Amino acid sequence: MTEELLCCRGLGKQFGHKVALAGVDLSLGRGRIIGLLGPNGSGKTTLIKLANGLLTPTRGEILINGEVPGPATKAVVSYLPDASYLPSWMRVRDLVNMFDDFYADFSADRAVEMLSTLEISGAERLKHLSKGTKEKVQLVLAMSRQAQLYLLDEPIGGVDPAARDYILRTILQNYSAEATVLISTHLISDIEPVLDEAIFIQNGHILLHRPVDDIRETEGKSVDEYFREVFKC
Amino acid sequence: MLRKLLKYEFLATARVFGVCYLGLAALSILAGLSMKFPATSNNIVGALMLMAYVCMLAAVMLFTFLTIIRRFYKNLLGGEGYLMNTLPVRSWQLVTSKLIASLAWSAASLVMAALSFALLTIAAVPTFSLFWKDLATVWDVLTYPPAYFELTTGFSFWLFLLEVLLLLLVDGISSICLLYTSCMVGHQFRRWRVAASIIVYFLISFLVSALLDVLPGNASAQQIFALADNISLAVNIQFWRLILVDVVLGSIYFAVTAYLLEKRLNLE
Numbered sequence: 001m002t003e004e005l006l007c008c009r010g011l012g013k014q015f016g017h018k019v020a021l022a023g024v025d026l027s028l029g030r031g032r033i034i035g036l037l038g039p040n041g042s043g044k045t046t047l048i049k050l051a052n053g054l055l056t057p058t059r060g061e062i063l064i065n066g067e068v069p070g071p072a073t074k075a076v077v078s079y080l081p082d083a084s085y086l087p088s089w090m091r092v093r094d095l096v097n098m099f100d101d102f103y104a105d106f107s108a109d110r111a112v113e114m115l116s117t118l119e120i121s122g123a124e125r126l127k128h129l130s131k132g133t134k135e136k137v138q139l140v141l142a143m144s145r146q147a148q149l150y151l152l153d154e155p156i157g158g159v160d161p162a163a164r165d166y167i168l169r170t171i172l173q174n175y176s177a178e179a180t181v182l183i184s185t186h187l188i189s190d191i192e193p194v195l196d197e198a199i200f201i202q203n204g205h206i207l208l209h210r211p212v213d214d215i216r217e218t219e220g221k222s223v224d225e226y227f228r229e230v231f232k233c
Numbered sequence: 234m235l236r237k238l239l240k241y242e243f244l245a246t247a248r249v250f251g252v253c254y255l256g257l258a259a260l261s262i263l264a265g266l267s268m269k270f271p272a273t274s275n276n277i278v279g280a281l282m283l284m285a286y287v288c289m290l291a292a293v294m295l296f297t298f299l300t301i302i303r304r305f306y307k308n309l310l311g312g313e314g315y316l317m318n319t320l321p322v323r324s325w326q327l328v329t330s331k332l333i334a335s336l337a338w339s340a341a342s343l344v345m346a347a348l349s350f351a352l353l354t355i356a357a358v359p360t361f362s363l364f365w366k367d368l369a370t371v372w373d374v375l376t377y378p379p380a381y382f383e384l385t386t387g388f389s390f391w392l393f394l395l396e397v398l399l400l401l402l403v404d405g406i407s408s409i410c411l412l413y414t415s416c417m418v419g420h421q422f423r424r425w426r427v428a429a430s431i432i433v434y435f436l437i438s439f440l441v442s443a444l445l446d447v448l449p450g451n452a453s454a455q456q457i458f459a460l461a462d463n464i465s466l467a468v469n470i471q472f473w474r475l476i477l478v479d480v481v482l483g484s485i486y487f488a489v490t491a492y493l494l495e496k497r498l499n500l501e
Binding site: 015016049052053054055056070071072074075077079081083084085086087089094098101102103 | 234237240241244245248308312313314315316318319320321322323423495496497498499500501
């Protein structure tokens, strides 16, 4: 197992004439919680989708454990998309079974336990759930895996503050010491306490990638304050 | 993994097809009965029910066709693609699971169409004694062609039937794979992906039919019958030619679909 978990070299993505990512070089290690922070349309989702093989790079490459996204990387990456993506006809328990069938690192017991804590019934069909509840189901599924890399795209965007705390606790409790969690968000103050590293991204460029302690020491302010300063309108 | 994919593919489609087939069966029995009672010469209800049955039959066929496309497009290239394309499986396995389920439902729809027609007939015949007598006649008629066929052509009926079924299968595979390829090529465009897919479909269909015209071995019915002294050979050549073409085209469509899904996916 190499020390480097995720690596981007000159990674570029264009949609027509619009540049979503402009030659990103990035290296993520193991055992960290990393915030991918940037305003809307900065390239956060594009980067995460590229890591999942849902988008094809226009230039450069993205590697996970030294491999391009494929079945081997998908087996060790747990992905939480920013939109609801689960088939609406399925019941919650069908989805638990499906994840159990396909992912060797999935724990159905843990998923069932988290669902019951959140008072979500396994018999419920997805189409009858509210948007917030659907997001919770998606998060439970993603965090019930013992993955090496969690890619969480806006995990707390659509839920109420109480659920937000539960979700962050869940993330902290469920990932192993060797795993890395990449959380994309613009709600920085909520996740700042749990972060080890921060990546600032704007217009498809990585502005900085530093440990949060380093930011606090050298800049003399919180990541949230620093973010507001850097991205001042 | 393929078996697991198939399991969820059938789970996703079984309910709607089940409802469709039950509806068709119910309507065929109702149509049959309403043609029997009242047994007057101008039975308007019976005629209307028969029309409803025919419409339902057409609807089931159309639904089968649309479901083949929808399952591929929505489940792999739409919102559910985020789930399916992040499963640790190869793209050819995804395509194969869709293909097998599509073939199975196409066959089931054809069988249900035949079955519903049988149900309608059974419900419509005035009395059962007559029905059994008719059934005997039907059986005679059905079993007559093989003997007649072999007598006139000197060619085994069952081998011929096997060829027909094989052609049906490979033609089904290549037709479905053409739909998939069209979706994947259309997906390479940034905008108007659905329109692009439809244009690609007609373009490929046109090119293939033009290609078939210039390929050796193309013969019209007249030319075949001109060889009347050895008609079975002529027909056989045509069958195997079509089977070969479908196998080649189907393989190309499948490979292109799996390649584009693996290497050129862009879920925006």
